[in-house]
Amino acid sequence: MKESEVKKIAVFTSGGDAPGMNAALRAVVRTASFYNIECYGIREGYNGMINNDFIKMGARSVKNIITEGGTILKSARSLEFKTKEGRQKAYDNLVARGIDALVCIGGDGTFTGAKVFSEEFGIRVIGVPGTIDNDIFGTDNTIGYDTALNTAMDAIDKIRDTATSHNRVFFVEVMGRDAGFIALNSGLATGALDILIPERKDSIEELFETFEKAEKAGKSSSIVVVAEGEKLGSIYDIAKATKNGFPDYDIRVVVLGHIQRGGSPSCADRVLASRLGYGAVIGLMNGQNQVMAGMQSNRLVYTPIEEAIKKHNEIDQDLLKISEILAI
Amino acid sequence: MKESEVKKIAVFTSGGDAPGMNAALRAVVRTASFYNIECYGIREGYNGMINNDFIKMGARSVKNIITEGGTILKSARSLEFKTKEGRQKAYDNLVARGIDALVCIGGDGTFTGAKVFSEEFGIRVIGVPGTIDNDIFGTDNTIGYDTALNTAMDAIDKIRDTATSHNRVFFVEVMGRDAGFIALNSGLATGALDILIPERKDSIEELFETFEKAEKAGKSSSIVVVAEGEKLGSIYDIAKATKNGFPDYDIRVVVLGHIQRGGSPSCADRVLASRLGYGAVIGLMNGQNQVMAGMQSNRLVYTPIEEAIKKHNEIDQDLLKISEILAI
Amino acid sequence: MKESEVKKIAVFTSGGDAPGMNAALRAVVRTASFYNIECYGIREGYNGMINNDFIKMGARSVKNIITEGGTILKSARSLEFKTKEGRQKAYDNLVARGIDALVCIGGDGTFTGAKVFSEEFGIRVIGVPGTIDNDIFGTDNTIGYDTALNTAMDAIDKIRDTATSHNRVFFVEVMGRDAGFIALNSGLATGALDILIPERKDSIEELFETFEKAEKAGKSSSIVVVAEGEKLGSIYDIAKATKNGFPDYDIRVVVLGHIQRGGSPSCADRVLASRLGYGAVIGLMNGQNQVMAGMQSNRLVYTPIEEAIKKHNEIDQDLLKISEILAI
Amino acid sequence: MKESEVKKIAVFTSGGDAPGMNAALRAVVRTASFYNIECYGIREGYNGMINNDFIKMGARSVKNIITEGGTILKSARSLEFKTKEGRQKAYDNLVARGIDALVCIGGDGTFTGAKVFSEEFGIRVIGVPGTIDNDIFGTDNTIGYDTALNTAMDAIDKIRDTATSHNRVFFVEVMGRDAGFIALNSGLATGALDILIPERKDSIEELFETFEKAEKAGKSSSIVVVAEGEKLGSIYDIAKATKNGFPDYDIRVVVLGHIQRGGSPSCADRVLASRLGYGAVIGLMNGQNQVMAGMQSNRLVYTPIEEAIKKHNEIDQDLLKISEILAI
Known part of the structure; x- marks a missing residue:
């Protein structure tokens, strides 16, 4: 042709x-x-x-x-x-x-x-x-993808401010029904304590161990980034299980949602x-x-x-x- | 002294x-x-x-x-x-x-x-x-307050991009358990179709009328900003009622949450x-x-x-x- | 009527x-x-x-x-x-x-x-x-005005990063031919060491005293915000005079210019x-x-x-x- | 080892x-x-x-x-x-x-x-x-590098607002003493009419041709991004030459400077x-x-x-x- x-x-x-x-x-x-x-x-x-x-x-x-x-x-x-x-x-x-x-x-x-x-x-x-x-x-x-990463990161940075001020644990859901790219990169970029993505077999036990390790290291607040498509359960289920395991934790859930699709x-x-x-x-x-x-x-x-x-x-x-x- | x-x-x-x-x-x-x-x-x-x-x-x-x-x-x-x-x-x-x-x-x-x-x-x-x-x-x-307004506005601006691209209706919840200041100002600043705040007695009927007016005016997408403390019901209830009233609408809910507390x-x-x-x-x-x-x-x-x-x-x-x- | x-x-x-x-x-x-x-x-x-x-x-x-x-x-x-x-x-x-x-x-x-x-x-x-x-x-x-303030502040915040990393003195010019509002507010918001505006009679002597005070207090980098209309002289003149007075200082000038007029x-x-x-x-x-x-x-x-x-x-x-x- | x-x-x-x-x-x-x-x-x-x-x-x-x-x-x-x-x-x-x-x-x-x-x-x-x-x-x-690109782009986007509103020509200098990466990418990202970088032999004649082409195409405002290390001359010289060639143009120069080094x-x-x-x-x-x-x-x-x-x-x-x- x-x-x-x-x-x-x-x-x-x-x-x-x-x-x-x-x-x-x-x-x-x-x-x-x-x-x-x-x-x-x-x-x-x-x-x-x-x-x-x-x-x-x-x-x-x-x-x-x-x-x-x-x-x-x-x-x-x-x-x-x-x-x-x-x-x-x-x-x-x-x-x-x-x-x-x-x-x-x-x-x-x-x-x-x-x-x-x-x-x-x-x-x-x-x-x-x-x-x-x-x-x-x-x-x-x-x-x-790059814009969405920056949007997710900016949002998590803001959540970090309030997490630190109140010694809280935040679970933050980012987009990614089948893929953990946004979760993994935005989590790495914001120093998330743990990152849960569909590509890896996660378990509540491992998550708990991570929390324990963080406590020992003297961390008083934490952010866990969860991909939308995480197979361990919904972010609310995971937060609830964590509350059961660590009743003293002050836990919050934020679902970033559609802000990740927009923006210049x-x-x-x-x-x-x-x-x-x-x-x-x-x-x-x-x-x-x-x-x-x-x-x-x-x-x-x-x-x-x-x-x-x-x-x-x-x-x-x-x-x-x-x-x-x-x-x- | x-x-x-x-x-x-x-x-x-x-x-x-x-x-x-x-x-x-x-x-x-x-x-x-x-x-x-x-x-x-x-x-x-x-x-x-x-x-x-x-x-x-x-x-x-x-x-x-x-x-x-x-x-x-x-x-x-x-x-x-x-x-x-x-x-x-x-x-x-x-x-x-x-x-x-x-x-x-x-x-x-x-x-x-x-x-x-x-x-x-x-x-x-x-x-x-x-x-x-x-x-x-x-x-x-x-x-x-001013920072929270800008954070909410930036988020809603981003949601606007995707609302417009898909002809969708978004209900966006902003903070304010007792006061509608954030909702009212961020809604005004983002051209929200309607703004639901605890200080005013809202009704589903009025909301529906607004949607009808918007349709007549040729608007193909809309954002409704809802204060956390809105008395008409939870944002999910309001979204559901809207879906019942307008089954053709492609409706989404976003709860902005704690990002509004953080940031420089x-x-x-x-x-x-x-x-x-x-x-x-x-x-x-x-x-x-x-x-x-x-x-x-x-x-x-x-x-x-x-x-x-x-x-x-x-x-x-x-x-x-x-x-x-x-x-x- | x-x-x-x-x-x-x-x-x-x-x-x-x-x-x-x-x-x-x-x-x-x-x-x-x-x-x-x-x-x-x-x-x-x-x-x-x-x-x-x-x-x-x-x-x-x-x-x-x-x-x-x-x-x-x-x-x-x-x-x-x-x-x-x-x-x-x-x-x-x-x-x-x-x-x-x-x-x-x-x-x-x-x-x-x-x-x-x-x-x-x-x-x-x-x-x-x-x-x-x-x-x-x-x-x-x-x-x-409010948008311009935030733009100027964001820019000065960025300059602060490099000023601190290199122990430098930056003179930053912001808009305001007749009025010092932008300089005064953006300078206050960014912790500027000194703010030079047309509404006040400034002198090189006072500026030098301020630098000396800052040195004594242990500050190793500084930002001075200068309004466009400052009467003491152009920002380049002021920077030059400062270099003469403090030959060890690593001094830079930034003129923010038209970015202050734009933006959402x-x-x-x-x-x-x-x-x-x-x-x-x-x-x-x-x-x-x-x-x-x-x-x-x-x-x-x-x-x-x-x-x-x-x-x-x-x-x-x-x-x-x-x-x-x-x-x- | x-x-x-x-x-x-x-x-x-x-x-x-x-x-x-x-x-x-x-x-x-x-x-x-x-x-x-x-x-x-x-x-x-x-x-x-x-x-x-x-x-x-x-x-x-x-x-x-x-x-x-x-x-x-x-x-x-x-x-x-x-x-x-x-x-x-x-x-x-x-x-x-x-x-x-x-x-x-x-x-x-x-x-x-x-x-x-x-x-x-x-x-x-x-x-x-x-x-x-x-x-x-x-x-x-x-x-x-990526952060600097976004900073330069945001600044040029803002300048675009005022360029468009006033039908002006802006010459914007970005960092890069030996390399045109920032100029080339930020210029491409902001729709710059022309981009002058040290890696290419530029000439005033070509720049003028570009302006003429833009005029014919009906563009009423333009941004030219110039790398710090451009060999054709300083940005002020280039702006001056352009003013000589196109006396009707309302021309401004902005040097972005150190804001490009800072920021999260x-x-x-x-x-x-x-x-x-x-x-x-x-x-x-x-x-x-x-x-x-x-x-x-x-x-x-x-x-x-x-x-x-x-x-x-x-x-x-x-x-x-x-x-x-x-x-x-």
Whole structure:
């Protein structure tokens, strides 16, 4: 396939929003504009594709959005796109506008949809990893992850102030249904006494031992960071079990929740998003299809979208060990 | 009483911690040092007074703490101080050190203790209002309130990003068990669709009407800020009732929690804390007793501690109206 | 004059931009919309009035701008408005659209123009104080001032880290050509060793004495905050003189500059801007003219615009004294 | 050399301070403590080594410093260490305490000193790259770089607000005497119209062309980010030349300066610092000498300190191209 063959592309954001999606979008639109490729934005992800909600985008349509969290194209889950009929409608809309290829900004749900769609109808697709969870294979970091880490860290730093002032134990839940990246890194960065993540088999006994060790070392307050997807139980259960084990502890639970998805993206996320958005358009121009653009060791790489979905970045076991050694 | 009569003072923080307590503490210690008054810090509030946990403080002991959240003297509730025996022990410890007067940094619980103690034993006390809730009479703002407002606002701004991207309705709980100051001001500052506070009789019907109005005006996402002490029900109940009334809404709940107590104090809080800490020592030197130092219209004022406890700053009814007019 | 007489208003921002101008603009537009008053925005201040650069604004035109620094209507100085011909053109444009009254968001230059214009042509005007300098009479704080204080403080806090690590002396210039408010408050909030402001007659001798006192007290690093308009000389001159006096000092100069004008407004500034924008429209409805809306002791007040220009908020002399006592 | 042979180490920070140095220090001290290695801190870098300014450090001495900018051990340049006599004194002090090895946190000046010292006296050394400039070979990022990027970006975002409001052109100088990393990444992240860095031969003609292109594209305000070490001339010269070429432009210069060195470290910097501090001690235990600990592609690597000094990370040429494509 020759470069000249990409004449019109469409871009959309899908799945949970992540800071930097707008920066990625800006990069896609401006790179397309630079290379004289026509570019459409599709609103609300696959739903907009089905409902024909397209907007023409030029260099000026993405003015000043690099600083903004969320996504100006909005995002949504689409049940209809899971049906053949839905996808057919979507495809017809693309054909009607003469769109050659799609840039899909999102996580593995988004990529799975794109893969099926591309296989079914032959439309070319390229993925850009946008999710705070960092659980996509083929890129060192996903867009939004670095910002979410800083948000979680800032919140835990604030909780530390009150924990220390009152000699309290705080259990803090951070996002990550399947992956402990946010928990592990924000916990390490805030000196958490313990970090509970789904990738490791945790036990209440070990947690108790850690508390005992901390007491012996003279720590009078503690923070335990718990990933949303922790398998030992809900954060409330864990807090309750701890209260039973240590009735004297003044224990509090904080669930950070959706603040972790928002906010102006960090510099690293803006740069990453800019490079990947650029890389996606360049990839399409160079004939890439069914791949995801990622950055590894500061280099742009394309990974088959199937691998990006199936494989997963592993938690660095060293980090768990380091966090234990440094916590007390 | 002559100025020269204050020779030794002690300062402590008590009740929920608030950003700026350290700045107030620094001001007390350095003002005392400047006027050659000896100064002790008491750790963990009234508990430390009972347990004889005093530390000598000089100008260098409060170095660099102006930027820090929490309180280096720590804070705690004291059940023992509620007993006559506890207070007697506390008093004996003060007498043993020759302490003439106390500077008490905290909220109304702290002040109530100080008042009883002063009436009982004749020890001179002066209060400095440190609480994020802003529910103390005799000062335009309490120390920590401005910082808490900015923290809540930043968090809600982030939630706004994801609310807008997904066309969602978020209910966000902010602190304020008895007072709606944080809810009202952070809600106004973030363009909240509605603000539910204990000072106003709210109803689900009115809330629903507001949602309907917003829909008509074309708003596709909304944030409702709810004070902790809202009387209509828990935030989860209100969210559930809303889901029943508007089954299509994609509704989420976020409880901001303890992040609101921490963080480096804002400029306004550091300045306020500095002025009040200074004002407390000057007040003692000028013979004040059983009063609270406050700032009103940029002027230092002393209010009888009894009034500070009993009366309350009223929510500005105008603000409620303004927030309604500006929200849609 | 009856309420019903205000049917069409126009709003503009002028002079140096300040964080919260957008929040004020939003409040003006939405309050007007609520009371069925037609509202125009004028771009680039008086220039747009002359060049007929008006845009119709409704509740949705100010969506989401409450969080944004700067001003979406832009701001500019206008030489042409200083001429009779310029003002005549401006007036003709207002008449052609049937505009009854103007809301002018800006500082004393803006208000002076408005006053002259109103006296000359009888057009009704109301001012809203938007300037980071806080040098407007008739309001406790101007819009943008609180945000600028926090920005300056954050920057100085960062400089403190490097000053302490290297035992250095930093001279930091903050904005304030005629007023020392930013210098005094940000200096107090960051524990500056000395604060040089135009309102006080400073001398190199006193500065040197302060350095000597600090040395004796064992301080190994220092920050001196200097207002832009300091009369002792430029910050570079003062730094040079200090180097001559204390050749061993490792001295650096930082000029904070325009970062102080930008950024998302603080909660206090958003609330203030919302109240004043609302108050301006209400004022016009109630027949106010040639006044400025301000907040004093948490209450909306209207001050004759002439007074707002001529009188000035005084620096609190207490603050200077407090900052000296607390610095060492 | 066997693991058991490292019994006593000393750690110090040297050169320009960088956010995260404290986090690295904490990691060194706590890892040493965990492995029962005695640990000393040396104050003010090589000067303290010469002046015998050592402090014994245990796990509790580095409590809560992970959040703090600067370095609690302080940093300084040492002329005396450049002399043989100075180094002899330093070595004698180490011998007197029985110190086996040194962990040196700093940049290439620090490493050069360490290398000479180790070669001369046989003392074992390991480097940890702490500098905001990111110009050290052997690690993807240096400690402090990510935080400095975010600080520069936040400042430029604020300047953007005022640039846009006034249709101005701002030239903003960021740190980087020899390297354009901060300029390039912060410029890309803030949508700078042009980025001038020492690694590329820039010309006024090209800069003017860029301005002309921007005008044609309808941009009414612009930011040009200039690295401190730009070879085209000082930022003031460049601004002046631009004013000559475009007399209508309203041009301002901001030099960000030392704010870029301070501040609480970002999550990425805290994690990086923790891993490298840990890696330094582990490296010494494993017999490493005259190497630097770095992270490459998320893996701990040791690079001969000579290489770390002599080689340099190259600016990614792609980034320059991307920034041009995305700017307009």
